Amino acid sequence: MPPKKQANKKTGNEIPEVTCLLPLANTPLIEYTLEFLSTAGVSDVYVVCSSYAEVVENYILKSKWSLASSPFSIHVLKSPESQSVGDALRDIDALGFIEHDFLLISGDVVSNFDFKSVFQAHKDRKTKDKNSIMTMVLREASVSHRTRAKSGAGLFVLDEPTSRCVRYEPAPRPNKNGYINLDVEVLSELETVSFRNDLIDCHIDICTPDIPALFTENFDYNSIRTDFVKGILTSDILGKTIYTHILEKNYSARVESYQTYDAVSKDVISRYSYPVVPERNIMEDQTYSYQMGHIYKEEGVVLAQSCIIESGTVIGSNTFVGDGSKISKTCIGRNCKIGRNVSIIDSYIWDNVVIEDNAVITKSIVANDAVIKKNAKLEAGSVVSFNVVVGENKVLAKDVKVTIRQRVREYSDDESRDEDEQDQAEIDVSTIGEDGKGHLYHDSDDSDYYESEDDEEYNRSLKSMIYSVESFSLSDTSIHSIINTHKKTHRRYSSNSGVSEGDDDEENFRTEAVESVTRSITENHDPDIAALELNTLRMSMNVGYHEVRSATIAAFITFISKMVTTGTLKVKEATENMFIKWIPLLKRQVFETDDEADLIYCIQVECSKRSHGEFILAYALNALYDDDMVSEEAVDQWWENPETHSSDKLKDVLKYAEKVVDNIQNAEEETDSESEEESD
Incomplete structure (x- = not known):
């Protein structure tokens, strides 16, 4: 697996923000990837980490994957200097243990397809084409599909009969034109060519042992797609070929932003990823059961008689929901305390969170051990990080992010540290209240504002986590033109204290x-x-x-x-x-x-x-x-x-x-x- 670089130093009971350990439908992301690998028939798994390798290693050592009954042997490789997948593969090449074809996958992928058949197709292609070095697993989806990353998967130019990729172009950056230059000679050699930008990159690649060595030879290769694939396909010297395997019926998606985190969560809850669904209980201590309306509850959940639990909701064990509260399309973790007359809609509440009476939370994330006090309101796009306290009667405006960390800025001689810190303190108090705890996070913050390289990595991590969801750019498929109208008028199933037995x-x-x-x-x-x-x-x-x-x-x-x-x-x-x-x-x-x-x-x-x-x-x-x-x-x-x-x-x-x-x-x-x- 490529390295995961999300970090902050552990203080108290705060859990490091390692992306692959973040909860998706109340299950750490890495569990979905490891579960997929267990069905794929692999014998050895190497988890390559740059930051917080100890945290990931400790997690794995305590998991079922380290038991004698595990279907594979699992190893954590520490690669502290790695800044990219390319760096990680160069480290792997230096270790020299890759002798056979291997599966390269990100640690935050949710998949349900039959890998064995895909791998067999890869081997069949290698038999016919000795220059084949990689098969990229892609998933067919419309341009506006919710699990498609905002940046898009780019353009794949394919030799239609064989699925050989003859050219790859990354998605154009914002404010850039969408033109690309193609070698006419390459295209003229092919009978049928397809230009595909309707694909989701699953970040799953079947690689030959040649690939780590090619990264070593080309030290400037960092990205798998933008650098390696594009470089190989445009090289006149190497003569290597890369193929694609396009999934048409199965599910596979990577969590790489808030947009995809939200989308994949909804897909798992809505059962599009079946059989990868909450009640499969892939972790040994989970006890989820499925109820009508896509409602999932663990044992030990306590619901007040008058609370309302609507469809698309997951609730972890030992969580309490008080009288008159309404929960809709929301994941709530374990050991949470939800007060009376609370409204939580389309949000993600992680473990050990306290939400007091009359609070309102909409389209937001509340991380572990946070407290939302009485009458507080979190508007759409809010992110409340670990251990933050939002004060009584406070309103977090749209897209406001609050972290427990305080900026530390270097000042020149003509700048006043005291005045700046006082101004920032006043802003923090006005945001979270005098009885709150935390600091306003600024999207414009850069590394000069943080105490260490770990803090700079935390900055990047948080930016990735709080990716703002923009409006979808709909395709010209006519049916999408009425999606918003339909969603406003469509009636949804709800239940009192779980599911009402008296309903028809x-x-x-x-x-x-x-x-x-x-x-x-x-x-x-x-x-x-x-x-x-x-x-x-x-x-x-x-x-x-x-x-x-x-x-x-x-x-x-x-x-x-x-x-x-x-x-x-x-x-x-x-x-x-x-x-x-x-x-x-x-x-x-x-x-x-x-x-x-x-x-x-x-x-x-x-x-x-x-x-x-x-x-x-x-x-x-x-x-x-x-x-x-x-x-x-x-x-x-x-x-x-x-x-x-x-x-x-x-x-x-x-x-x-x-x-x-x-x-x-x-x-x-x-x-x-x-x-x-x-x-x-």
Whole structure:
């Protein structure tokens, strides 16, 4: 694994901010990576650390990975001088223990794909191409996908038949044009070339033993992609080749900023990373169980009777939530005390945190051992670091960050230390209150403001952790144009003191299922992943496939209708795009003619509620028939069912569908007639 350079000196009970040990869905990031490696079949794992190697080593020594039952041997390599992956690989080359192909992975990766099949494909390519030295694992995703880093994965130019990478260009920096120069001669040698900027870099590479030596020979190589891959592919001397393996159905993402931390957390909670989900309990002392609405709780959680726990929430053991408090889309760690009438929405609360009565926290991070006092408010983007105390009635404005560390600045002769420190103290008090503890963190701070190199590293670490989430730059896919409107109006599942047993299971399922399908559409998920989550939800709530089809169609028709009413697409285009793309999902819900007829009826019912319903039904029916999703028998069965014509609304929506039904029946009659003539 590449080095992790996040640091600050341990004082008291403060835990060093080592990125790979930060909690994601209440599990240290490195655990996800090690769990993936355990399924990959590796025999030895080397964790290369620059800063805080002792902290990482102590953590690993106390973990299950150091037990005799561990599937691999694990070693921590201390590389204090390393400033990059390139430095780490040069140190590895100097040690000389790499003799076979190896897996290079960052310590903050969450993955669920079958590595063994990917590795076999890598070996097969090496057999055909003796110059092959690397396979980069990439994941297909839209430009606006939430787990795609803001900087993007860059542009990969691929030889389409072989997936060989012939050129790599990093994503352009902000305020730079997006032009790149390509060697026409290289492209002219290839029959089919694809230009891919719709890929997520998983930071997983299968490497041959040549790679560490190449880093040693090229001492200026620091980055794997920007320096090494680009350098190898543009070299006329080395003659080495690099391939890609693109994941289309599985999950893999790296946590490298607040944006991706938030995105990957939500993916794990929403089960897109299945089977890597909280209730898998990959750590030996975890006791998470799954409840309806993507709610996960450990044993020992105490919830007041009147508190509300909404969907997308994880709560660690020995945490207490008081009367009237509302928790939504939030991870809360262990041993936390949440007072009365507290509101926590879309936030991350780590271990041993105290949040007093009437506090309000929105889209924020609160680190270990912090205290948020009565009536305090954290607005979106706030970060409260380890051991900080936010005073009573104080408001942290949007994107304010507070740390326990105080800036130490060097002053020239004509500058006043006392005045500057007094001004800073006044700012700190105004930010966190007289009863608070901590100091305002400045994004503009540089190394001159810190006492040591460790503090400078802490500065960089914190900047990475508090990466501000900007608005997504949406692709031209029409469906994304209405994501915000839908999110504002969509109803969400909630529960009192966990999950209310008196709620109707089918209604709860419908709410959750519609939300799940909607999210899959807006974020352009693979239909197989969407089907997996729906099936998990179906089994957990014990409902039938009719309910699954009904909820799926409700999400489809809602999106189609909004695309039409907002003028994004015409009815025909919106309907055909939706149904043709998501037929693989529908095929997981339809197994016989009765199911096909029920599917059409579900579409009819939803269309009867929409102003353009008569057009949507006709185009949907035609698309499903043309793609063999529904048969003529199913169409006839639906049409002849009395329920189809049982109300004025249902009959009104059949205006244009009747013509489609006639065409289908006539086409089948003509086919039967031709078959009879041929037999004669």
